[in-house]
Each structure stands twice: as structure tokens, then as C-alpha cells.
Amino acid sequence: MEWDALSLLEAGEDRPLIERRSVLRDGFYEVQAKTMIERVPPAAGIAQQWSVSPYRGCAHACLGCGARAGHRRLGLDAGRDFDTRIVVKANAAQRLRRELARWDGSPLAVGLSGDCYQQAEQTYRQMPGVIAALRDAAVPFTVYTKSPLVLRDASLLAAAGARVAISIAFVDERIRRAVEPGAPSAQARLELVAALTEAGVACRVLMAPVLPLLSDATDQLSATVRRIAASGAAGVEAIVLRLPPATRRWYLSWLQQAHPALAGRYEELYDKAGLPASGYEQRILGQIAQLCRPYGLSFGPPAPPAPAGPRAAQLALV
Template identity: 80%
Template sequence: MDAADDRPVIERRAVLRDGFYETQARTMIERVPQTAGIAQRWAVSPYRGCAHACRGCGARAGHRRLGLDAGRDFDTRIVVKANAVSRLRAELGRWGGEALAVGVGGDCYQQAEATYRLMPGIVEALGAAAVPFTVYTKSPLVLRDAALLARAGAQVAISIAFVDERIRRAVEPGALGAQARLELVSALVEAGVSCRVLMAPVLPLLSDGADQLAATVRRIAAAGAGAVEPVVLRLPPGTRQWYLAWLGEAHPHLVERYEELYDRAGLPAAGYEERITGQIGQLCRVYGMRPGPPEPPEREPRFPQLALV
């Protein structure tokens, strides 16, 4: 009898190429977890895991289902859905036109995209199907596809939760600094792309001070963003353990306060979240930006006869 194969599930099912795990996706349009905090209910993610290594990323638990850990493995063992474009085109043929988020399971313009170039095909497929969609990213690689995104009517949401570089280096070690992301917003706006800022995640007791919020919103407005969508840090299973382990080392006096603030699902106390998002909303109005989730353009789906499927 052959010895049991005790390798992680992903290593048994994927092809390891250039440091990435290549897989063939069974489905591309997936439900967004309720704890995500974004407006869309459905998402397309060509990559799982993310080299930005953001400690508070809410997608970390997905790596557990692959036999990997939600911490270091999520940051370094990136899964690529090599058939993403063809699979998505097939699913869009049955899609009713509901808005989609792109890049929830991992930044869709992280370094893996420079190798695999899946996003041009995904953007073209979504544009051809007239499906409203928002691309979530922190990466300057999105500029490569600026013209394509503009033609497809995409919205791009650049994540900028704070402008303090000390915090960024601690909790987003693999991502661009805040200033570079602000410049990215300006470049996208100049290229004719509808660009907004996802002010996420606001970190309780670390980046939620009134002066910190004001400085962040002021600089976002100066970059030319038209809207800001604030999201307070979520700590779903997987993310919670990884983030709190870091917090216990860096800010041990805050751990107990976090445990009091968050429920079992990883959601912050409603009163706290309402206060923070209310403050950000007021600041946005002061600086002439619209607060809150995106308002997708009203477009008829390419396949309206399937809208009830």
C-alpha cells in the first residue's frame, strides 16, 4: 500500500511554477464574506494570498482550506487561478449583472500579476458583459491597465487607511507607502479612471485618532479621489489569530481592549464603528468627497434574459 500523502491540499492539486501554485479554478464568481465590510456581495479573485502581507487582511482564512496557514503562508505562498479568464467568461454568460468586486482573496495587481497577466482578460470580459465592477488594489501595476479599465467603465478603489509610515511599515510591510498610493490615485484620475479610496482598515487605538483621520482624509482629497469608503478593521478567524499575535508583541497593552471590542465573528462593536465612520463621513464632506460605498453605474446586463437565474 502506498504511503499516505500528507502534503497540504494545494501541493497535491497545484503545479508549482516560478514560486507560485498554479491551479484550475472550478468557479470564479464567489460570495464575499459577510465580515469583509465592502459593498459588493460577489467577487472575482484571480489570486489567493497576497505578497503585501497586510496583517489585518480579512482573506487569510482561505489559505486554511488549502492546507496552508493563515499567517506566513498567506503572505508567501500565492495561489494562481491560471484559467481565470476562460472560467470567468463562461460564468458571465449566466450572470444577471450584479456588481462584482475584483481582488478580494488577494490583491489582483500584486507581483504575481506581472508574471501571469490575468487582469487584462478579466477586465475585458467584465466590460464586454456590461457588469459593474470595482477593482481593489494597493499596487502601482494597476496603471498598466488604466486605459483598459477606463474603457470598461471600472471603478478602482485604492486602499489607504492611514498616512503614518511607522504604522504602515508595521502592518503592511509588503505594500507601497501612503504617499506612493496617493500619487497612484492622482495618476488614475488623470488617466480617466473612476477612482475612489477604500479607507481600510482603520485600526482601533492605533490609527483612529481624530488628528490621524483628518490628516488621512485631507491628503486623499488633495490626491483627487472623488469618494472615500471607510472600513474599520475586521478580525475573522485566521486574521484574528495572526493580527493579535503581532499586537501582543508590538502593543501588548492593547490586546485586552481588542478582545473586548470584537465579537466572535470578528466584527467591531457597532457603536465604535458608527462613531469612526461618522467622523470620516464628516471629514469627507468638509473636503468635498462623497463618503460611503460606491454607486455603480446603471447599466443593462448583456444577458438580461438570464437575470433571474
């Protein structure tokens, strides 16, 4: 592709930080990453403590995405900018190989700061190099995605022994259009689970985020688990919606417009850190676990492999 003649941004100090440190190419901000392996916030609710993300921001535009705060650190907003101004770590695979050379073997999550198979991946094809680096270092990893583009790399993932977690929080298409407007339908993702399983990729479903008062009714949870079981998934992990500050503002702004009667109840349910009330969370997770049993679906994250040495120090962002 040709470089945009105006792609070298000569921004003044009043411009967003990312525009002073990037090259703009076909609408994406290209940067040279200083680090690839980053700590996962404990509040994220997933099993891995460390993550790798070739992209920041996500065109799926999920209102409840907990990664939105990362855009604030780049001088962008955590709302519309997160959905439309995608940051590409152009040196992702090369930088990752250098860090893995001194990594302790702890499991990694891939794709938390932005879906690693979103539209940007069609242009940049970062993931084959990332998968190869993780495979060569013999580091266990789980890819988190909603995108059918992951099927392109199914053989690479299977050969690397990777796990894939497909996010399917609910099967109500009306809710999906409202809170995940850029993401594939639940049906498309269920078909993706079946296709990955058939291709020999270990595939689980991340039933997340469960939305309080919107997708947490017993019949909604039951319908979602039933269809997940029919897809052939190996198991289910579930996370109730988290609302860290940057996400909270964006999500509650939408909620106030779409469901104003629920806004006050959310304020009561969530603490200042954005975590749901423990009693509510445990009740929902218990319901989902019980719904999984008749189908023989395992519930919760699979047992992690044992780590293998000293951990590297965390490096600088972006």
C-alpha cells in the same frame, strides 16, 4: 519561462491540499479554477456581494487582511503562508467568461482574495483578460488594489467603465511598515490615485482598515482625509478593521508582541465573529464622514447599478 523539473507535485495525503492539486511554477501554485465568481462574506464591509480574484494570498502581507481564511481551506496556514505561498488561477479569464455567460449582471469586486496587481501579476498578466471578460459581458466591477501596477491597465479600465478603489487606511508610514510590510507607501498610493484620475479612471479611496487604538485618533483620521482629498479621489469609503477567526489569530499575535497593553482592549472591542462594537464603529465612520464634508468628498459606496436577471448558483471553491 521554463517549467521547474520538480514542479509536478506528487504529494502524499499528508501534504497540503493545494500541493496535491497544483503545479509549482517559479514559486507560485498554479491551479485550474473550478469557479471564479464567489460570494463576499457580509462581514467584509464592502458594497459588492460577489467577487472575482485571479490570486489567493498576497505578498503585501497586510496583517489585518480578511482573506486569510482561504488559505486554511487549501491546507496552508493563514499567517506566513498567506503572505508567501500565492495561488494562481491560471485559467481565470477563460473560466470567468463561461460564468459571465449566465451571470445576472450584479456588480463584482475584483481582487479580494489577494491583490490582483500584486507581484504575481507581473509574471502571469491575468488582469487584461479578466477586464476584457467583464467589459464584454457589460458587468459593472470595482478593482480593489494597493499596487501601482494597475496603471499598466489604466486605458483598459477606463474603456471598460471600471471603478478602482485604492486602499489607503492611514498615512503614518511607521504604522504602514508594521502592518502592511509588503505594500507600497501611502504616498505612492496617493500618487496612484492622482495618476488614475488623470487617466480617466473613476477612482475612490477605500480608507480601510481603520485600526482601533492605532490609527483612529482624530488627528490621524484628519491627516488621512486631507491627503486623500488632495489626491483628487472621487470619494471615500471606510471600513473599521474586521477580525474573522483566521485573521484574528495572526493579527492579535502581532499586537501582543508590538503593543501588549492593547491586546485586552481588542478582546473587549471585538465579538466572536470578528466584528467591532457597533457603537465604536459608528463613531469612527461618523468622524470620517464629517471630515470629508469640507473637502466636498463623497462618503460611502457609490450607488450600485440595478441588477439585470437571475443570479447564477454559487460554484465550488478553487
